[in-house]
Amino acid sequence: MTGEHGVYLYAVTRGAPRLCLDDLTGVASRPVRVIEEGELTAYVSDVPLTEFGEEPLRRSMEDLAWLEETARAHHRIVEAVARSAPTAPVRLVTVYHDDAQVRELLRERHSDFLTVLARVADRREWGVKAYAVQVPAQPAAPEPETGPGTSPGRAYLQRRRTALRGREEMWRTAAAQAEKLHDALTGIAAASTRHRVQDPKLSGREEPMVLNGAYLVDSAREREFAALARDMTDLEVEITGPWAPYSFTALPGEAAHDDSVAR
């Protein structure tokens, strides 16, 4: 073995591994293995520090193609693990010196991990994004007050007024509906959080996003949850998932890093 390696950590679960590791290809096309300590199992890959050292990462994290490949590989492993057992996903590019250091983590945070894993057991994360449905820029509907005697100027102003009011109204209505939707979904979910709304460039949608929620839902209530999300509002709603519980596995004492938890 030439060159230095680090131990890349994807996720932590409780109990012995219940999936076939041979089927998994991790970041940098590396195989995935486990480190078991106490009741916990860590999923890791050995990665070259020429790629996963701090300096190379500073550069490659700015490279969107590299980032996408790495994020998808990370995500793929986390998802596979999460399908097999309650899982605490670890943030992208968490790299340890060696196995001993990972074992130390599992020992030191043993009870914290168990608490988090108990919270997500038999539950999955669902994303609900809602978009404000755009009103047409030029309302096609005729003005009800416009009679044959109305001057062109007044008709113009009335149209303009209506368009402005329509846009204002759209925002108010959409934002209020997003709040209601989030509250109602939170009522069904075991836990919820609101992520920042995504820029249209990121969402790939023209319509502005008004809700980007994550919900940890009991398996038994998923159908009810989806039905509510689908039927409750006039907003355009998009459900994503199931996700590994990325948004709900903050270990005790790290919540302060996470601005969305406070919402």
Add this chain to the structure above:
Amino acid sequence: MSGPAWPGGTPVRRSSIPGAPAQRESANLGDILERVLDRGVVIAGDIRVNLLDIELLTIKLRLLIASVDTAREMGIDWWEHDPWLTGANRELDAENRRLRRRLAAMEDALALRAPEESAREERQGRVQEEEEVDERHDR
């Protein structure tokens, strides 16, 4: 069955919700990045590499933080900065209403007494003024 049924407006709605919740949608990159970069367990301490140590500003600005500003520009958080609740805009709104009333009255008066041709010219001139006010209002 605790889900409240909100009697929400018109039934016209488009949705990409899968029929059954278990159905897997292929995740888009934005959703994945949002989670792997911003969620999940963060382990601080003396480890070899931690995302917190890496300067992520560019990516974050591009993907995440920028979206907040865009949202603000688009007025999604109108309840925080509602222009209609601020004094200046309310004045502008009132002024706009007053001008519209006056314009309407003048148009009506002109339409009654002036020949059709000149009345139209007058109106067009006035409408342009009104439009300027409207645009200020718009901002």
